[in-house]
Amino acid sequence: MSSTASISVQSQDKLRPVRIWLYCLAVLILIMVAVGGATRLTDSGLSITEWKPISGMIPPLSMADWQAELEAYRQIPEYQLINKGMSLEEFKFIFWWEWGHRFLGRVIGLAFAIPFVIFLAQKRLNWQLAPSLFILFILGGFQGFLGWWMVSSGLTERVDVSQYRLATHLSAACILFLAIIWVVRRLRHVDPIWVEKGWRPLVWVFGGLVFIQLIAGAFVAGMDAGLAYNTWPLMDGGLVPSNIYTSTPMWLDAFEDITTAQFNHRTFAYVIALFAAILVYRAWKNTQFAGVHAWMLVIAALVIIQILLGIFTLIYVVPLSLALAHQVTAFLLLGAIVAYLADMKREI
Known part of the structure; x- marks a missing residue:
């Protein structure tokens, strides 16, 4: 040595x-x-x-x-x-x-x-x-x-x-x-880890979206919005409820209206699921999940688990066990994303 x-x-x-x-x-x-x-x-x-x-x-x-x-x-x-x-x-x-x-x-x-x-x-x-x-x-x-x-x-x-x-x-x-x-x-x-140009910024953007979703979930919890509209995928009988963004100014509804807050949380989940699917496909195509990119498999699994927990938490009207699992899994998902980013850039 x-x-x-x-x-x-x-x-x-x-x-x-x-x-x-x-x-x-x-x-x-x-x-x-x-x-x-x-x-x-x-x-x-x-x-x-x-x-x-x-x-x-x-x-x-x-x-x-x-x-x-x-x-x-x-x-x-x-x-x-x-x-x-x-x-x-x-x-x-x-x-x-x-x-x-x-x-x-x-x-x-x-x-x-x-x-x-x-x-x-x-x-x-x-x-x-x-x-x-x-x-x-x-x-x-x-x-x-x-x-x-x-x-x-x-x-x-x-x-x-x-x-x-x-x-x-x-x-x-x-x-x-x-x-x-x-x-x-x-x-x-560890030795320096190579990633394709532009990949790390994409993962940062994905992490930012998940963090925004966490904040949106906090507003849902803060207003007990999960106790309403306990059906999925429809909400108030449709994919898009009629009574969202009706206040003046409209943007305030995202933070103070139960219907809008829950709709935003649902919609952001779909955006995150689509973004995650794209990232997983690109990671598999370019790296076959080798080395540090195995984190993408963990992230994909946590996204799926988190979405399922969100759906079941909603339709069962926010039972304590499911709601806590949903909240903790959000932290685990963000933790996995940050670990992936940190592993792609080692300096110490």
Whole structure:
């Protein structure tokens, strides 16, 4: 073995624990997304009406603590207009979902900070990697702020959180997840990978479309639009419902009208399926899915699974298990696209 190869192997062995750490963080974020989705679907997100970054880690320990939490919840519109008369046991059910979501966020913060300090002490991290990890740290911390910003929108005049803030919160979580995938895939030394000219931009465009679809899905979830028009492929008796884009200005319907939001989400799914089919065909024709292009098979499978999950989630009126699987698979699909892009361009 040459001295250069020996140094490369030693470098990779040094970074192996860092890669495992980052993959674990990505898994934790997926779990966080699932718990957040369950919190939303069980209408639990407004059960804790204060943001206490430190003391909030400790749940109610006595009957007096529980009564205080319930009394605080009784002051907001959701209780007064929807859940009036809710018992303490019913309140505990929604409280634990929201508390678990927030607690998991704190766990992720510790899961980032503690290994980071250890790896610094072990000198496994270099200055080339430091900017990327700093950005990940900022994105993670910002998620906590966005979470409370979202919750606060439903504590005064609304009975739920703003769909705009929900979409922002989910999008930021996805960007954090994808940033981790990008960084960790770039920490493996491989020989340069050739791809045909223009291929990488096409995959970037495809990833952008899937990300827009994720945001569109967040608006569907934020307005509970999936609880309406539970048929497929027809919607309100036709492929194109008559009552879309009827407001002034029309573009606002994409974000505030249930019918339009669901129609957009369906239509974008068809566009993504067609784009994916074209990419898969070109990848097979030009590469036979050799090497890094095997990612296209993973991406194709995830697109099919995601579309099926979307259809069944709709026609079965958004059952918790299917809805969560649909949300998590969207993250996995985007993660596979970013991993593919990262593997096509290695610099570390």
